Amino acid sequence: MQGFKLLLKIIVAIALGVLLGAYVPGWVIQTFATFNDLFGSFLGFVIPLIIIGFIVPGIGSLGKGAGKLLGLTALVAYLSTVIAGIVAFFIAQSLYPTILKGQSAANLDDPSEGLMEGFLELVVEPPMDVFTALILSFVLGIGIAATKGDKLLEIMDEFKRIIELVISKIIIPLLPFHIFGIFANMTYAGQVSTIISVFAKVFVLIISLHILYLIFIYLTAGTMSKQNPFHMMKTMSPAYFTALGTQSSAATIPVTLNSAKQLKVRHNVADFTIPLLANIHLAGSTITILCTALAVMFIQGDTATLSTIFPFILVLGVTMVAAPGVPGGAVMAAVGLLESMLGFGPTMVSLMIALYLAQDSIGTACNVTGDGAITTIVDSLHEREKA
Numbered sequence: 001m002q003g004f005k006l007l008l009k010i011i012v013a014i015a016l017g018v019l020l021g022a023y024v025p026g027w028v029i030q031t032f033a034t035f036n037d038l039f040g041s042f043l044g045f046v047i048p049l050i051i052i053g054f055i056v057p058g059i060g061s062l063g064k065g066a067g068k069l070l071g072l073t074a075l076v077a078y079l080s081t082v083i084a085g086i087v088a089f090f091i092a093q094s095l096y097p098t099i100l101k102g103q104s105a106a107n108l109d110d111p112s113e114g115l116m117e118g119f120l121e122l123v124v125e126p127p128m129d130v131f132t133a134l135i136l137s138f139v140l141g142i143g144i145a146a147t148k149g150d151k152l153l154e155i156m157d158e159f160k161r162i163i164e165l166v167i168s169k170i171i172i173p174l175l176p177f178h179i180f181g182i183f184a185n186m187t188y189a190g191q192v193s194t195i196i197s198v199f200a201k202v203f204v205l206i207i208s209l210h211i212l213y214l215i216f217i218y219l220t221a222g223t224m225s226k227q228n229p230f231h232m233m234k235t236m237s238p239a240y241f242t243a244l245g246t247q248s249s250a251a252t253i254p255v256t257l258n259s260a261k262q263l264k265v266r267h268n269v270a271d272f273t274i275p276l277l278a279n280i281h282l283a284g285s286t287i288t289i290l291c292t293a294l295a296v297m298f299i300q301g302d303t304a305t306l307s308t309i310f311p312f313i314l315v316l317g318v319t320m321v322a323a324p325g326v327p328g329g330a331v332m333a334a335v336g337l338l339e340s341m342l343g344f345g346p347t348m349v350s351l352m353i354a355l356y357l358a359q360d361s362i363g364t365a366c367n368v369t370g371d372g373a374i375t376t377i378v379d380s381l382h383e384r385e386k387a
Contacts, residue, residue, distance in 0.1 A: 021187025032181030048133035053163030055137035060144030084283035085313035284366025
């Protein structure tokens, strides 16, 4: 229900921004522009903390458990996520010049070109830059896993819970106001029609790519386990529709586990892989992030190349590890990379968040449904290795 409530708030915020932006006085737009500047500054401060809070306990906890099975599961999940991102890039790059033709907002990130500026500018410097946070997270996470540093892992788990509270109690509740301000400002500047049109077309493309991904991954799993892939997808459908409602992979684990056990997999393998995959397998979210990011870049007039996007996908697959079970966790983990690796400015980040959150539930549904296929693949590979 939390996911649907947030989605409803996002839709209402967008609708009100579009409806009221052309009629309210300029000082109202400027007030929300001021709020957006402050909120964006706070978000920039929190981003390195989010990266550390997600990645360190996520990697550190991988040092425990079932050894080879854990490594195999993590590898297959990561490859699935990276492949999904690469395919999404090529398809989006080939289709956007056609489906988004003539839709440009090249000055969208420049307030001097129409967007209202805030009353004041307060910049809160982040404690470290994004790549420093990434490197520190890798060093700490791998170190905890190697040394079995239980005490430090407990501290990082507590830190993660603090970050989750910041996201769920501050960032997520304020996002609808932030998004209202963005869309009201764009309406005031006469730029909103482009964005609304992009929303609809990108939404259709993302759903199509999710379906294609699930068919591919289940064809692979079905071939390896000698099962009917479409019957497997039907078996996992309760997890898909549950995730649409919860908008959280973690909250859907009981249903995902029950559905996965109805596939031809060993139950003890499913007991191990499904909770792990809920945190590390985010192929659907990666597709959504790539498509929305490329759409924002396209209407800005920016050109994305594989040499730019491929490193972004590789790092994104790690950064989203153990993203919290709150709506929007994946995109919050990705914001720092969007800024540092793809050059997103504050308005582009805000559009990205709005686009992503409006489609977050279907990305989560794709993630958890794919977990059944990954479990089947891992079970097949692990059985062959034992043989």
